[in-house]
Amino acid sequence: MTHAPQIKIPATYMRGGTSKGVFFRLQDLPQSAQVAGAARDALLIRIIGSPDPYGKHTDGMGGATSSTSKAVIISPSSQANHDVDYLYGQVSIDQALVDWSGNCGNLTTAVGPFAIANGFIDRARLPHNGVFSVRVWQANINKTIIVHVPICNGEVQETGDFELDGVTFPAAEVVLEFIDPADDGEDGGSMFPTGNLIDDLDVPNIGSLKVTMINAGIPTIFINAADLGYTGTELQEAINSDSAALAKFETIRAHGALRMGLIKDLSEAAKRQHTPKIAFIAPAAHYVTSSGKEIAAEQIDLLVRALSMGKLHHAMMGTAAVAIGTAAAIPGTLVHIAAGGGERETVRFGHPSGILRVGAQAQFTNGEWRVSKAIMSRSARVLMEGWVRVPM
Known part of the structure; x- marks a missing residue:
């Protein structure tokens, strides 16, 4: 042969x-x-x-x-x-x-x-x-x-x-x-696909969750960590070793994707693993990174943990960082609230591996929020x- x-x-x-x-x-x-x-x-x-x-x-x-x-x-x-x-x-x-x-x-x-x-x-x-x-x-x-x-x-x-x-x-x-x-394309339609800065997302067997759903950098669903029983200081092992938690996040992600108009049926979420992302956030607090480095609350504006392809990311996806920076610049989003409010064009957030700083320039024009650019260093x-x- x-x-x-x-x-x-x-x-x-x-x-x-x-x-x-x-x-x-x-x-x-x-x-x-x-x-x-x-x-x-x-x-x-x-x-x-x-x-x-x-x-x-x-x-x-x-x-x-x-x-x-x-x-x-x-x-x-x-x-x-x-x-x-x-x-x-x-x-x-x-x-x-x-x-x-x-x-x-x-x-x-x-x-x-x-x-x-x-x-x-x-x-x-x-x-x-x-x-x-x-x-x-x-x-x-x-x-x-x-x-x-x-x-x-x-x-x-x-x-x-x-x-x-x-x-x-x-x-x-x-x-x-x-x-x-x-994102102003056919999938999402606008930065905030529901027209709201904060929505109540009803998820069967989980409950109603306050979420900010945004299309900037990449479609992302933000949830308060406390509403899920987390602190926002978690590292990969705490989430990725918990199959029930991962299943819960995927269920929320699927219902969020449907609400954002990214899919037409919940069954489609399994074939759209890359988007939307799901992240949980919390006000700034002291934590220790995966490498053992201590991060003081004073060094950051908020905590963010994001999942990608069904697992907690070891650091932060670049496109999700754009979503974080954009949401932090817009008063009334969960991210902006967790970051302490106020006017801002930059945000420093703590992720499992350390700190990332992102800049975003947002303006409220003709009844809607627009972001002209987001900037970061890699x-x-x-x-x-x-x-x-x-x-x-």
Whole structure:
């Protein structure tokens, strides 16, 4: 019996923020995978190593967590005044599924450096030393993101002394600007899809919960930690080892997705694992991070814990950070209240790995809230480059 050999595809394995994933140039993918559809999904699923009943991704490039089961496709931009199109796929660990419904804010950090290093930017445009701003079209959500990449001696600068909680080693700082990050697409319709800053979400067998549901960065459902019996200082083990708690969060998430108009039937939530996110919040308090570092209440404005792909995230998703920053800037949301109220354009929140600072500029215009941009700093670097090999 003969067996077909593996194919090999040029790829780069990159860390962006507190995530990592496999990056591809669209032109390097097999012809059948250069367009959206079953062939592309099957390819990425096999590259990551899903579905994996062992939950390890031993036979693939994934890391068996929501932060590490990711794929990115970059192509010349289809939009005027943009440098590249960026398409993001969140690969399920336990299902043969790629969720294309949202962005990864962390991996967005790596898109700028990847675009520069892989020939998408005319080198004549690059400074010898300084910062180059890569204009990215986020194709999943049809939004502009500007990635400010440091350049040293004409090349992407990756090393530096910028420290990001949730990442072990320092690196060069990359500033992200999410332009008009509120979702005005057909899924959500507006920043606050129900028209309310706070809603009562009725969930069978759980009760009625006060929630803020927002479409900014990524659709997110915020709940007060106390209403769920938590303090907001919890680390991963406290939540992820509790199957009943995870099931409860997923039930709330599904009903929130339905209320936000993201799905038409509760059964669809299982196929839309990436969005919406669900997060629980609390006023600032002292806690100890997963690395053992003590965070004083005075260092932060509030506590936030967020779930991604059914598990508590080890740090904070970049897109959820945009939602946090935006909600904190809008008086009357649960996030704004937990942060202590008042006028603010920045917020510092404590997550399981430490502190993240996000800026957001929100305005109330023509009877509705708008956010012009959200800003945060992350870092990125190439971990490995060459080819991935795929049995097909």
